[in-house]
Amino acid sequence: MALKRNHIVFLPFVLLLFFACARRQTAVAPPSPVDDGPVVEESCVAEPVPDQTAADADASDVGEELIEAVDEALIEEVTDEEADEGTDEEIQVVEPKKIEPREAFVEPTLKIQILKEADSILVTSESEMYLNFDSKTMKVEPGRRIRFRLRSARVGVQMYPVGVATFRGSEYEKALQFAEKWKSDGYTVRLIKAGGPFVHADGSVMDTTVYWVALGSFKKKADAEAFRDKMNRWGHSAWIIDESVLNPKGNIEILDGTDTVYSYADSHVALTADQPIEVHNVPFGDGFWVSGNCENRRYISPLEIFIDKHGKLSAINLVTLEEYVKGVVPVEIRLNAPDEALKVQAIAARTEALAKLGIKHVFDPFDFCASQHCQEFGGLARRTVRTDAAVDATRGLVLMREGRLIDAVYSANCGGHTEHNENVWSSRPAASLRGVSELFSNPESFDSPLKDSQLASWLKCTPRAYCADPRAGSSKNFRWHVSFTAKQMNAAVNKYYKVGTVKDIKVLKRGVSGRALRVRIVGSRDIAVIYKELEIRRVLGKLKSTMFVLEIKKDSAGNPVRFNFLGGGWGHGVGMCQAGAEGMALQGFQHDAILKHYFTGAEIVKLY
Structure with missing residues (x-):
């Protein structure tokens, strides 16, 4: 991309206009999230990109100057182009990877x-x-x-738009209407198209296409994270998209x-x-x-x-x-x-x-x-x-439900009960990813999220569950206990949230399996509310799962001295429990029965 002289002349004015628009965006309430049924959705969190100083240092380590320093004006020019897209009459659709339909499905x-x-x-x-x-x-x-x-x-140049909704390929008009609502409120918005169609040997079409409604295009990931957190507080399941704009x-x-x-x-x-x-x-x-x-x-x-x-x-x-x-x-x-x-x-x-x-x-x-x-x-x-x-x-065997590939996720040990997908990731409820029980008898799922006292009783016992079979892999993680001193917990939390001395930690919301969905941390300097499974585990000292209860030991002055966690399972707990699959196989279940137990309503289909 060539940097023209007039770009440099007008760059300060464009940047002022861009940041003015960004300030306006923060003051506008977003549209309400939609719920149009299950969908396969991207759930990954993008990896951080090193800053330019770090990249320069890395290059010098091998004894060479950079071929070409990344020109800040060039980066800003890319940023401005992204911002300008919000003023177009039509919503832009970006398709980074295009999957061409095949006449008949072949092994890719x-x-x-x-x-x-x-x-x-x-x-x-x-x-x-x-x-x-x-x-x-x-x-x-x-x-x-x-x-x-x-x-x-x-280094390449990365931008960080924030996704706020996902629609199936067949829901393009809905995605467009939803994006238009954001645009009318002053947001820079695009549709990012991902996935694609596959044609089955019998002529039927299997389409994994999704449209992400993406807001903004942040140069700094920290700014994207702050915007994502704001969207989550407003009731959206937002996530960051790592977009390459300069190779x-x-x-x-x-x-x-x-x-x-x-x-x-x-x-x-x-x-x-x-x-x-x-x-x-x-x-x-x-x-x-x-x-x-x-x-x-x-x-x-x-x-x-x-x-x-x-x-x-x-x-x-x-x-x-x-x-x-x-x-x-x-x-x-x-x-x-x-x-x-x-x-x-x-x-x-x-x-x-x-x-x-x-x-x-x-x-x-x-x-x-x-x-x-x-x-x-x-x-x-x-x-x-x-x-x-x-x-x-x-x-060639895969799992499908109603003509669509399911999201066949798995984790090491569910602790006796799996979790709904929307409680763990930024995704709408998927009918095939409902929380199910692992118990040999009375396998009905919990009707409502457990209270802390009920969950504590559940975690203190070792019921007959497939994933508790000592012959199964990861069965040792069916129940676990970990303890942190106040100093250790302060260090763990303040690595991500500068709250000061941790005074209290409280689970505000739990999922169908008892997993923590929202946690409030009260510190001497600030209060932080943590959303989503992986972030909660990371902030609280890299816990094995969010199926836990917490006991805080305090001194005579009421200050925390130790944080004791009693928990169950290892991993996110959605979909297939690997230890449970082993336990069911050891009990004589065949692979089709095991898969149908974990993936509600799924059928095994041979593609090739």
């Missing part, structure tokens, strides 16, 4: 980000490797180590095992080999609780190395859907889980991938990451004859 090829934000990437293969870059092809002998090192880079740029060094430079590549290298390609020091377990672990992992060819939006190196593995599922199952569930539980995991993973294709990472050059943000993917790591057999036995 996926792009999986297996490594991110690296300064260098080391690879080997037992066969010859071919590196393709800048219209060149380089042949690498078997066993030779090749390192890709960041020589110089310019990164840079140069990659290609070195041998002795760090001798072979060649240079501009931003992208493709790797192919007849045998698997081993990538060294791949982080894994990059989730809420476990991080910092690395191991060498092998992947089926091909791979791609590129400069990502953070101005760092990333690696992508291109795999078919079935190969992807084979790489997911053994790292998402125990290797020695019963065969029927492995089949359950395979069908859920396949369904989740297809339901989120073109929706997750919608502004990124890949379909899914390899962490818990999407689904854990280990390539060839940990794959066994049994896990591969479970995937082969369920080839």
